[in-house]
Amino acid sequence: MAGMTRYVAVRSIQTFITLLIILTLIFIMFEALPAKPQDLLATTPNMQPSQIQYMIELFGYDRPVSERYVNYLINMLTFDFGISFSQAEGVWDILSERIPRTMLLFGGATILAYIIGIYVGALIAWRRGGILDGSSVIISLVFYNMPSFWIGLIFLVIFASELNWFPLTGWYDPTDNLPYVLDVLWHVSLPMIVLLLLSLAGTILLMRTAMLDVIGENYMVTAKAIGLPERKVLFKHGARNAMLPVVTSFVIAFVFSIGGAVVLENVFSFPGMGALYIDALFELDFPVAQATLYIITLMVLLGNFAADLLYGYLDPRVRI
Numbered sequence: 001m002a003g004m005t006r007y008v009a010v011r012s013i014q015t016f017i018t019l020l021i022i023l024t025l026i027f028i029m030f031e032a033l034p035a036k037p038q039d040l041l042a043t044t045p046n047m048q049p050s051q052i053q054y055m056i057e058l059f060g061y062d063r064p065v066s067e068r069y070v071n072y073l074i075n076m077l078t079f080d081f082g083i084s085f086s087q088a089e090g091v092w093d094i095l096s097e098r099i100p101r102t103m104l105l106f107g108g109a110t111i112l113a114y115i116i117g118i119y120v121g122a123l124i125a126w127r128r129g130g131i132l133d134g135s136s137v138i139i140s141l142v143f144y145n146m147p148s149f150w151i152g153l154i155f156l157v158i159f160a161s162e163l164n165w166f167p168l169t170g171w172y173d174p175t176d177n178l179p180y181v182l183d184v185l186w187h188v189s190l191p192m193i194v195l196l197l198l199s200l201a202g203t204i205l206l207m208r209t210a211m212l213d214v215i216g217e218n219y220m221v222t223a224k225a226i227g228l229p230e231r232k233v234l235f236k237h238g239a240r241n242a243m244l245p246v247v248t249s250f251v252i253a254f255v256f257s258i259g260g261a262v263v264l265e266n267v268f269s270f271p272g273m274g275a276l277y278i279d280a281l282f283e284l285d286f287p288v289a290q291a292t293l294y295i296i297t298l299m300v301l302l303g304n305f306a307a308d309l310l311y312g313y314l315d316p317r318v319r320i
Helices: 002-032 037-042 049-058 065-077 091-126 131-144 148-162 180-215 218-225 230-242 244-259 261-267 273-282 286-314
Strands: none
Touching (some): 002 065, 002 286, 065 286, 091 131, 091 180, 091 244, 091 273, 091 286, 148 180, 180 244, 261 273
C-alpha cells in the first residue's frame, strides 16, 4: 500500500507540473498571435474609442504581460474563465452547453468501439489464420490509417447528401417533427459511425495482439485439455487476461478522442467543443479559445493519470 501511495503522489505532482507547462505554452501561443481582440473592435464602424479602451481594460490588455500571466493561471486553475469577447456571456456557460455534446459524440463512439473491438479482436485471434482473421486485420489497418476528415467527407456525401439518410449538419432541428432525444440521436449517428469505425480498427488490432500473447499460456492449454466449452475458454480465461493493455488504453483513447474533436466536428458542422474553438479563433475570442484548450488539455491529462493509476494497480511492477 505504501508503494501505491508513493506512486500516486509522484504521478500527481508530474501531472500538475505538466498542466502548468501546457498552460504556459497556451498563454505564450496566444500572446504571440499578431492579431488581438481589440483589433477586431477597431474594425467595427460604430465602436467609439472610449468603448474600445473600456474593453481593453475589461479584458486586462492594458496590464503588463507578467500580471496578465499570473491572472491567467489563477483564472484557469480556479475555472474562472471570464466573459466571452464575442458573445458577451460567461465562458463557462458556453462551455457547459458544448461539453456534453462532445462527450456524447466522442465518448459514445469510444465506448462502443471498445465493447465491439474486444469481442471481435478476441474472436479473430482465437480463429487466427482463417479468412475472418485476415480480412478483419486488413480492414482494420485500412481504417486505422485513414484520415478522419477524409472518411468524414465521404460519409457526408454518400449517406447525408446523396441518400439523405442522415442530416448534413447540426445537433437538433425542431422542424424534424421528432422527439428531442430521437432527433439528437439522428444528428449524432453519422459522425459517431465514422468515429466508431476509426476507433474500432485500433481496438481490434490491440485486442488481437494481446489475445495472441495469452493463447499459448499454460492455463489456456489446461482449460482446453479438461474439456471446458470453447466460449468459456475464449472469454473467461483468454480475453479476461488479455484485456489489461486494452483496458488501460481505453481511458487514454477516451480523452484523446475528445481532443480530436476539432477536425471532425468542423467536418460535420457539429456544435461541440472543437467547432467552438475554431469559431473562437476566427472571432479572436481569446477567453473562449483558451478555456476550450484548457478543458481539452485537462481531460487528456486526467485520462493519462487515471490510466497510470489503473496500470499501477493492476501491475505492481510499474510502481517500482
